[in-house]
Amino acid sequence: MAMRKILENIVKNAVSKPYTSNYPFTPYEHFPGTRADVTWDGTKCILCGLCQRSCPAECIVVHKEETKIEYMNTQCIRCGYCVRVCPTNTISQNEVYTKPSREKLTVYTLVTNENAPIIKKRKAEALKKSEEAGGKPVPEKPEPAKKPEK
Amino acid sequence: MRSTIQFGPQHPVWIEPLRLKLTMDGEIVKDADLEAGYVHKGLEKKFEWDYNKGAYLSERVCAICTQHHSTCFCLATEGTMNLEIPRRAQIIRTIMLELERLHSHFLAIGLTLESIGFENLFMLCFRDREAVLDVFERTTGNRILHGINIVGGVTRNIGPEMGKEIMDFCDDIEKRAHDLEQMILKSYTIKQRMQGVGVMSEKLARDLCVVGPVARGSNVPYDVRHDAPYLMYREVKVTPIVETGGDCWARSIVRVRELFQSIDIIRQLVPMLEGTPDELFAKSKVLPEGESFARVEPPRGELFYYVRGKKSKDLDRVKIRTSTYANGPGIVPLIKGSHLADVGLITITFDPCIGCFDR
Amino acid sequence: MESKTVTQAELQGIVNNLRERGARLITIAGVDTGENIEVLYFFHTGIGQTDNYRIIVPKQGGNEEIMSITPLIPGAYIAENELSEMFGVKVRDIPGRFFLHPSVNAPLRRPVPAKAPQKEAKQ
Numbered sequence: 214m215a216m217r218k219i220l221e222n223i224v225k226n227a228v229s230k231p232y233t234s235n236y237p238f239t240p241y242e243h244f245p246g247t248r249a250d251v252t253w254d255g256t257k258c259i260l261c262g263l264c265q266r267s268c269p270a271e272c273i274v275v276h277k278e279e280t281k282i283e284y285m286n287t288q289c290i291r292c293g294y295c296v297r298v299c300p301t302n303t304i305s306q307n308e309v310y311t312k313p314s315r316e317k318l319t320v321y322t323l324v325t326n327e328n329a330p331i332i333k334k335r336k337a338e339a340l341k342k343s344e345e346a347g348g349k350p351v352p353e354k355p356e357p358a359k360k361p362e363k
Numbered sequence: 364m365r366s367t368i369q370f371g372p373q374h375p376v377w378i379e380p381l382r383l384k385l386t387m388d389g390e391i392v393k394d395a396d397l398e399a400g401y402v403h404k405g406l407e408k409k410f411e412w413d414y415n416k417g418a419y420l421s422e423r424v425c426a427i428c429t430q431h432h433s434t435c436f437c438l439a440t441e442g443t444m445n446l447e448i449p450r451r452a453q454i455i456r457t458i459m460l461e462l463e464r465l466h467s468h469f470l471a472i473g474l475t476l477e478s479i480g481f482e483n484l485f486m487l488c489f490r491d492r493e494a495v496l497d498v499f500e501r502t503t504g505n506r507i508l509h510g511i512n513i514v515g516g517v518t519r520n521i522g523p524e525m526g527k528e529i530m531d532f533c534d535d536i537e538k539r540a541h542d543l544e545q546m547i548l549k550s551y552t553i554k555q556r557m558q559g560v561g562v563m564s565e566k567l568a569r570d571l572c573v574v575g576p577v578a579r580g581s582n583v584p585y586d587v588r589h590d591a592p593y594l595m596y597r598e599v600k601v602t603p604i605v606e607t608g609g610d611c612w613a614r615s616i617v618r619v620r621e622l623f624q625s626i627d628i629i630r631q632l633v634p635m636l637e638g639t640p641d642e643l644f645a646k647s648k649v650l651p652e653g654e655s656f657a658r659v660e661p662p663r664g665e666l667f668y669y670v671r672g673k674k675s676k677d678l679d680r681v682k683i684r685t686s687t688y689a690n691g692p693g694i695v696p697l698i699k700g701s702h703l704a705d706v707g708l709i710t711i712t713f714d715p716c717i718g719c720f721d722r
Numbered sequence: 723m724e725s726k727t728v729t730q731a732e733l734q735g736i737v738n739n740l741r742e743r744g745a746r747l748i749t750i751a752g753v754d755t756g757e758n759i760e761v762l763y764f765f766h767t768g769i770g771q772t773d774n775y776r777i778i779v780p781k782q783g784g785n786e787e788i789m790s791i792t793p794l795i796p797g798a799y800i801a802e803n804e805l806s807e808m809f810g811v812k813v814r815d816i817p818g819r820f821f822l823h824p825s826v827n828a829p830l831r832r833p834v835p836a837k838a839p840q841k842e843a844k845q
Contacts, residue, residue: 232490244497246519248504269416292419292510297518400821407808408830442723572746572797585746591770655723656764658748669751669762684749684801692800721821 248291249307253282253322257303259329264295264304277331286311286318365393368703372401376478376707379717387703395698397691403721410681414440414651417678418513421668424683425719426507427470430463431661433512436681438593439670440514441647442655449642452516457595458529458632459502459509460659461625465536466495467662468618468625471714472543475615478711479556484546491539498532501525516644526633533626540622547619557612561697561709564609574689575664576621577713580614582607587660599631611712621662650674663714664689685719725762725774730789733763733775737791740765740773748772750801752809754832757781759809761788779811781834787812 260280265273272288273295296304311318326332366387372380380401386394406424410417421436422429434456441448473488496506503509503519511519521529547553563573568581578585586603588596604620606613651672658667664686673679690713697709728736748764758780765773779786790813792799805811806818810828822829 244501246504247500248510267415269419290419290508291505293504293518294415294419403821405829569746570796572748572795589769590766591772653723665748667748667764671753680753682749682751684751688800689749689797692797 243308243310245308247308247310248293249310250286250289250291251284251295251304251306252320253284254303254305255322255325257301258282258322258324258326259301260324260331261300263298263300267294267298269294280324280329280332282322282324284320284322286320364388370706374707376711377715377717378474379715381715381717381720383698383706385698385703385706390702392698392701392703392706395695397695399691399717400721402718406722407681407683411678413676414514414672414678417681419510421683422508422510422512424722425685425716427467427716428463428661428663428666428719429508430459430512431659431666433509434460434594435657435659435666435668436670437512437514438657438659439655439668440651440672440678442657443651443653443670443672444514444647444649446515446645446647448516448645449640451520451636451639451641452643452645453594454632454635454639455517455519455521455643456512457599458521458629459511460594461629461632462495462498464625464662465622466492466499468622469495471618471662472547472615475611475708475711476553478707479553481553484543488543491536491543494532494536494539498529501528513644515647516642518643520641520643521636523637526636529629529633533630537623537626540626544619544622547615554612557615557708558608558610560611560705561701561712562608562610563693563697567693567696568609571693572689573664573693575662575686575714576614576617577664577690577693579603580606580617581609585665587658587665591658593657593659595632595635599628601628611708614712618662650676651678661686663687663716663719683722685716685722687713687716687720690715691720723774725776727776727778730777733777734789734791734794736775737763737794740767741794743767745773747795747798750798750805752805752811752830754809754830756832756835759786759811759831761805761811763791784810785812786810787814790814790816792816 260275260277262275262277265275269292270288270290272285274283276283291306293306296306324332368385368387370383370385372382382398382401384396384398385392406420410420417440418433418437422433424432469488469492473485473492476482476488477485499509500506502521502525503511511517563577563581565582568578568583573583574585582605584603584605586601587593588601589603601624604617604624606617651670652674654669654671656667656669658665660666666686667684669680669682671679671681694710694713698706701709745765745767748766751762751764753760753762758778761777761779763775763777765775767773777788779788788811790798790802792802792815799816800820802813802816803818803820806813806816807820807822808828808830810831812818
């Protein structure tokens with residue numbers, strides 16, 4: 214009786230395909246909503262620093278004078294806390310995981326948003342200086358756009 | 364003549380490092396000495412930081428019972444702030460806890476069978492476990508360290524299509540669990556190898572205050588889901604599964620029977636998601652103050668968190684007592700008097716998780 | 723969470739009572755509040771009920787000592803070991819080392835806060 218079940222199993226396993234897939238040659242199809250590393254959009258950030266204060270792994274550094282954001286990819290734990298906390302929806306999360314590498318993958322993003330408070334202040338100061346030095350009438354600076362979106 | 368053998372920090376039968384010094388007389392063990400601390404990270408000192416970030420740190424204490432650790436920390440911190448979470452978040456948390464129990468029991472049964480030499484069935488157990496990890500990846504985004512629990516609720520939702528997929532998954536995994544149970548219960552070899560080995564009497568179990576399947580295999584009916592209900596277990600009743608043998612066979616059969624209990628509970632919970640309002644998160648208006656504690660039931664036993672706040676964003680003291688920490692003193696009395704070949708089998712049926720033991 | 727503050731001598735009688743009634747010990751926790759060290763005992767006594775007791779040990783700069791409940795409940799051994807190792811509070815008849823290297827002493831203990839200068843001037 215047990216012998217019959219064993220023989221049945223042997224024949225069934227001998228004629229069926231293997232259960233595993235041939236991994237490096239057949240690519241991995243990920244499900245939608247998987248979590249991988251994070252990217253910044255340079256035209257929406259306002260350099261508030263909330264993402265730096267809320268990161269549990271301390272892998273984000275916001276340089277306000279140079280208007281750059283430094284992100285240490287190899288230290289990030291892919292938790293998604295910064296995506297939730299950002300007030301202007303700048304940060305978005307990818308879905309394809311990063312391949313292993315031997316160097317530290319650190320990414321610098323340049324912020325070019327006109328509405329960021331630091332960039333606005335610098336432009337206003339540069340305009341005032343050129344007015345005082347030149348003495349000629351300068352065209353009016355167009356009114357700043359509406360408040361940054363929530 | 365006595366000789367000393369070291370069951371060293373690294374051994375193929377364990378996953379994590381633990382050291383046992385055995386004094387032998389021929390083939391029988393006369394005395395044993397337990398030494399741990401190889402993965403001690405000092406986490407209780409690091410917990411004294413922002414309480415929002417503490418939820419991500421508590422997940423990483425143990426990789427196999429992560430959802431229970433983060434749920435227990437969130438329950439204890441919500442107790443200090445007197446916060447009520449919405450009903451939909453409670454149902455989602457309970458579904459995740461029961462899925463966690465499924466994948467952990469498949470792993471424990473597979474490791475027990477590998478330690479007695481049955482490698483083929485160990486591979487089949489892990490193949491069934493991959494089906495559970497696929498469900499985790501579709502709902503939360505990660506296979507093991509999920510990160511959906513925060514103080515105040517959850518961050519991801521389970522919609523109607525995902526609910527239907529979970530019900531199909533329950534039918535599929537019940538068929539696989541039936542096949543596994545038939546192969547274990549009707550096998551003559553496995554029974555003869557595991558019965559009568561490493562017997563823990565009921566008096567010893569009550570004296571040492573052991574928890575989990577180790578206690579339930581020795582006729583002590585202690586289950587936190589029944590004795591101190593939390594989250595949705597006040598509406599879905601759970602009866603503890605008890606065996607009276609006290610040996611390795613009884614503890615493994617408790618785990619096999621709990622698989623079916625978990626599938627039953629998931630089938631009752633998923634229909635409760637329809638009709639509840641779509642809120643997932645409750646924002647709190649006060650900072651943590653005072654002290655509070657919470658208990659949950661991970662697959663290995665009873666987990667206990669004590670949290671004390673000092674009216675600021677940083678917490679004052681967090682104390683963790685895990686299940687392997689309570690079962691650890693039970694290893695030494697059981698090993699004395701057994702054969703050397705049984706030492707690996709007895710320690711694996713305790714389901715040790717040394718990351719939880721050392722913290 | 724409610725808890726009762728008792729002295730060390732009363733605690734032995736209370737634990738004996740609980741053991742005869744069939745309660746079980748959950749764990750023992752230590753908290754450093756600056757001026758003294760509090761030791762908390764948690765017991766499970768019925769469906770949904772727990773009894774919590776608290777002992778206050780004033781700090782004396784190093785070697786305080788309290789009585790052990792291991793002769794009554796053998797499972798308390800490992801919790802008292804950790805209490806003496808992390809806070810420096812010695813428990814009678816229990817060796818105090820399990821996890822840490824011999825060169826590390828009582829990592830969770832905090833320094834006593836300095837008193838305000840006005841108080842000393844008044845005295």
